[in-house]
Amino acid sequence: ISILPMDRNISAWLVPLLLAVGCVALIGNIFHARKINKSLMLDIEQAQADAQVFSDNSKDCTKKVATLTEEKNQLTAQLTSANTALTALQEDNIKLPIDSKAADTAAEKTEEGKKEEGEKD
Numbered sequence: 001i002s003i004l005p006m007d008r009n010i011s012a013w014l015v016p017l018l019l020a021v022g023c024v025a026l027i028g029n030i031f032h033a034r035k036i037n038k039s040l041m042l043d044i045e046q047a048q049a050d051a052q053v054f055s056d057n058s059k060d061c062t063k064k065v066a067t068l069t070e071e072k073n074q075l076t077a078q079l080t081s082a083n084t085a086l087t088a089l090q091e092d093n094i095k096l097p098i099d100s101k102a103a104d105t106a107a108e109k110t111e112e113g114k115k116e117e118g119e120k121d
Helices: 005-120
Strands: none
Touching: none
């Protein structure tokens, strides 16, 4: 097999050309990776900032829930107290007409007793 002079000429410049293309591709890849890494770092920083904001909001909400729970417990206690007082008043209100009738009956008997004493005199 004989190598033509033209073949030797092609191999002489083909290897350096392939090396140059490979270097350009590697340099392009490096810059692309840097760009993607920078973008990812910005995304990570944004996610960390968002997580901090959400954490702060969670703490605030927890405090508000605790405050509202305490207010609810106080209102429940007041409602229970008011219901107890209402029940007592309703029971007194039921007893009042009965006591009033008994008092009226006693007053009538007293008046009848006085009339009878007055008639005896």
